[in-house]
Amino acid sequence: MFEIVSTRKQQKEFELTWEYYCKKYGWVNDPYAKNGVRYIITIPKSFIKKRKVIGTIEFIPYHPNNPDSTVQKGADFSQYKEIYHHQKEVWEIDKLCLHEDYQRKGYFHLFFHIFLEHVKKYNPMYYIALMENRFYRMMRISYGFRIKQKEKPLVGPNGMSLVPIAVDVGEIRKDEEKMEELLRLQLPDIYKTSQKKQGYC
Numbered sequence: 001m002f003e004i005v006s007t008r009k010q011q012k013e014f015e016l017t018w019e020y021y022c023k024k025y026g027w028v029n030d031p032y033a034k035n036g037v038r039y040i041i042t043i044p045k046s047f048i049k050k051r052k053v054i055g056t057i058e059f060i061p062y063h064p065n066n067p068d069s070t071v072q073k074g075a076d077f078s079q080y081k082e083i084y085h086h087q088k089e090v091w092e093i094d095k096l097c098l099h100e101d102y103q104r105k106g107y108f109h110l111f112f113h114i115f116l117e118h119v120k121k122y123n124p125m126y127y128i129a130l131m132e133n134r135f136y137r138m139m140r141i142s143y144g145f146r147i148k149q150k151e152k153p154l155v156g157p158n159g160m161s162l163v164p165i166a167v168d169v170g171e172i173r174k175d176e177e178k179m180e181e182l183l184r185l186q187l188p189d190i191y192k193t194s195q196k197k198q199g200y201c
Contacts, residue, residue: 002110005038005040010040014095015032016053017053017099018056025160028070033058036058036059037118039118040055041055041057041110054099054107055096055102056095057093058096059093062077062092077164083166090125090128092128093127093131096135109142119169126168130154132163133160133163136165142182146172148167
């Protein structure tokens, strides 16, 4: 389903996947944060197909003076009280992508499972991001009012619209009904065998 990047091989897979889409869509390839936590979404190995990386996401501890922060450069999140007063519990979302062949087919819900693992391990209060408009819409559909647009969309170097957002993790966690709904969402059939082996169901 997904793997946390902890080896050179996984880091190389992350880079190849992310940088392919940077070139394809004209995205800026930001530096890889030394303290970043990265995940890859994978299609499990089968008898006829190799394991395949189809998506990436990076989480970076927020600091308003981080010179490598493209999120803070794009929008001054430190002006918002909830972010300013809880800086140690804020993480930036960066390098989020999903292979176009797997969009609108249920694979986007895998990011929710990655968020769950990250939340359990690091206990963030907020996520902030400059999110491409398609992914922002998907997030709004999934999480509703807890995804807050903080400023007007920015126009990237290739004309792509980037939406400055903040994700209120506390509000999501308090909504037990919504959490149960998200956990019930069906993942693509390709994961059912691997989930059973790993004890997910």
